[in-house]
Amino acid sequence: DQHSQWEAAGIVGLLWIGLAALACVGWLVLPPAWACVSTSLLALACAFVQTRAKLPALQWASAALHAGALVGFASTLHALHGEAMLSSGWQGLVAAVVIGTSLLVSAWLPLQAVLREAEAKKSPPQWSLGSSIGLLAGVGALALSLLFVMPADEAARIWPWLGVAALWLGLRLGHPALAIAWGALQLGAALAFGVYGPALWADTSDQLTLWTPLGFTLAGLISGDALQRAARKSNAAGWLSAPWLQWGVVWWSLAWWAQVLLPDAYRHLVRTQKEWVLLWPAVLTGWVLVTSVLVTTLARWRDWRVLGLTAWVTTPALALTALIGVGMLGHAPHQHLGWLVWPLALLWHGVLLRALTRWCSAAALAPLHVGGFWLFVLLAARDAQWWTAGWGEPGSAWPVLGWVLVPAVVLALITRPRMLQRWPLNEFRTPYLVVACAPVALYLLLWLWVSNTQSGAPDPLPYVPLLNPLELGHGLVLLALFLWRRALPESTQIPRPLLLGGLGATAFALYTGMVLRICHHWAGVPWEADALFDSTLTQAALSVAWSIVGVTLMLLGHKQVQRVVWVVGAALLGVVVLKLFFVELADRGGLYRIVSFIVVGLLLLLVGYFAPVPPSRKENHDVA
Structure with a gap:
């Protein structure tokens, strides 16, 4: 047995020596590149014989010859002067292709046996490391061969x-x-x-x-x-x-x-448009739309879920382009081709939300519904403000009204019963009415308080209480907030005391602001805090106006047996009385002071006779 092992080793050694001698012949008589080709072909011949004779030594010899051919060929490579390509031209191309092809064929020959074995066993094929290296080397040689004829x-x-x-x-x-x-x-x-x-x-x-x-x-x-x-x-x-x-x-x-x-469009705008930066947001928006349409169409055609899910980023991308155009550059959404791209974006947003139901769950789609709602409401509000800014004179209330028209109208329309029965509100009612509309409602509420500090000049129109742009906006916002609150799901209803307190305070503030604006526009009192406070007419008007509200609340509380409402009215009358003594009395002999005392006194007599303290609910129940 030992003698047989020595004999087999000798045969393998002679085989290696013979193959080395054959390989050296090519290196002696051929140029280096073609010598590498001959070595690679010799390796291919060894691989072919090995598949027939089943000699493992030939397999290793083939691998060694291929490695030698690759190393030798790599040593002959030289970059062409001044170019990102290799010298040798077509000769180098042919040599590289032959070497790469021989590597691939040598790797393919043993793969056939592996495939047949896997098919017979009905199991996945087990690939060897050598075949993997051979395939990678062959593909790499074919790819690098292109550098001989092109950069x-x-x-x-x-x-x-x-x-x-x-x-x-x-x-x-x-x-x-x-x-x-x-x-x-x-x-x-x-x-x-x-x-x-x-x-x-x-x-x-x-x-x-x-x-x-x-x-x-x-x-x-x-x-x-x-x-x-x-x-x-x-x-x-x-x-x-x-x-x-x-x-x-x-x-x-x-x-x-x-x-x-995008790069070609960018260069075209830079060269042909003097103010190209103004058109760039519209170009980006159009590109986002085209990309989203193509991605969604391709994903549906090929039933490609991962590609379809990438369309989810369409709405954030549109928000980014809007931030660039409207937020950073400061122009209105309809300007600079915005009139074309943003209506298309709104239309595609609705189509996309439908299409994404094929790949996304409702929880994943809810942020898109909310984000898209905010995006297009903000864009429309900015556009409405731009248009209303030109309706009146500088400093008028028209621009202030523009900021609230679209949010209030949208909030009022989205809560209509017919709208709530349609898609997407019927499937995403809570995300829309609560998550999306709550910030809008808060914005409208803040707008009421902030805009109430404005003089409400309707220039060039005359000021008419309740029929001027500012107070018409107040009425529209209050209506929208009322409709929204009524449409909220029961599980998300705002606590009644908190709601009544907030709306009551807001309504009282708006009522007070209207009285001050009447004094400003009709009596010429300057719209300044000190001037309004020092005006005896303004103080008298406030006393009378507040007294009317207090008496109304007390009458309403007495009629409906609502002691809390009655107490609020009484407290307001108490504030008016304190105001009469500490503010109006400073105006000695003034006519407005006399009028305010008389009116408030008459109202107190009226409420004392017609609206005494109502019984509590418990006392009223015992009497019944």
Whole structure:
């Protein structure tokens, strides 16, 4: 047995020596590049014989010869002076193609046996490390062969498609090495294009730069579709359904899609439009819409859930473009082509919300409904303010009214019973009425208090109480808040005491503001805090107006047996009496002081006779 082992080792040694001698012949009589080719072909012959004779030594010899051919060929590579490509031209191309092909064929020969064995056992094939290295080396040699006849930035246009072919073959065979080659080719092409290609966003470039990014995009989408379809098979490998792979290829494709049209549009605007920056938000908005439409259509066509989910970011992207155009640049939404893109955006937003129900749950869609509601309400409110600002003279109440028209109308319309029965309110009632409308209602409430400090000048129209732009806005807002509160679900109703207290205080403040504005516009009292406080007419008007409210509350509380309402009215009358003694008495001999004392006194007599303290609910129940 020992003698047989020594004999076998001797045979293997002679085999290696003979192959080395044959390989050296090529290096002695051929140029280095072609010597590498001859070595690679010798390695291919060894691999072919090994599949027939089943000699493991030939397999190792083939691997060693291939490695020697690759190392030798790499030593002959030289960059072309001043170019991002290799010298040797077509000779180098042919040599690299032959070496790469021989590597692929040598790796393919043992793969056939593995595939047959796996098919017989009905189990996944077990790939060897050697076959994986051979496939990677072969694909790499074929990819680098392009550098002999074209620069790296042009080769970068072809490498992604070579990667697609490798991925297609890898998915058919179930070989992960070819998928690795696909990923390496995508990254290598991107690196070559980024280093040696034209600057995409440079405004000095005269050529169109969209073709290479478009190739990256299409190659990425084709690859992603192949991966997601392969992952759905029952016998799919685990790595195919990895989230980082499925999501990564989609975002890779969309990142390159962003470089397809935007850089060329940017350069065109810079060169042809003097104020190009004003049009840029509309261009971005249009690009977001086109991208969202294409992504959604492709996802539905290919039943591609991951790609469809990326359309979720459409609304945040639209919010970003609105922030750039309306927030940072300060123009109205309808300006600079906004009249075209934003109505289309609103229309597509509704269509997209319907389409996303195919891939997203209701919980994931709720933020989009709320965010889209806020976005378009804000845009419409800004546009309404821009239009109403030109209706009156500077300093009038028209611009103030513009900020509240759209939110109040939307809040009133969205709470209508017919609207609540339609989509999307019938499916997302709580997100709309509570989450989306609550900040709008709070904004309207704050607007009531802030706008109440304005003089409400309706210039060029005359001031008419309750029929001027400011107080018409107050009435519209109060109506909208009332309708919203009534439409709220029972589980989210605001506590009644808190609601009545807040609305009562707001209504009283608006009523007081209206009285002050009447004094300002009809009596010429300056709209300043000190002037209004020092005016005896204003103080008398407030005393009478507050007394009327107090008496009304006391009468209402007595009639409805609401002691709390009666007490509030009595407290207000008490405040009026204190005001008469501490404020009006300072105006000695003034006519307005006399009138206010007489009116308040008469009202006190009236309420004392007609509206005494009502009994409590318990006392009233005992009497009954």
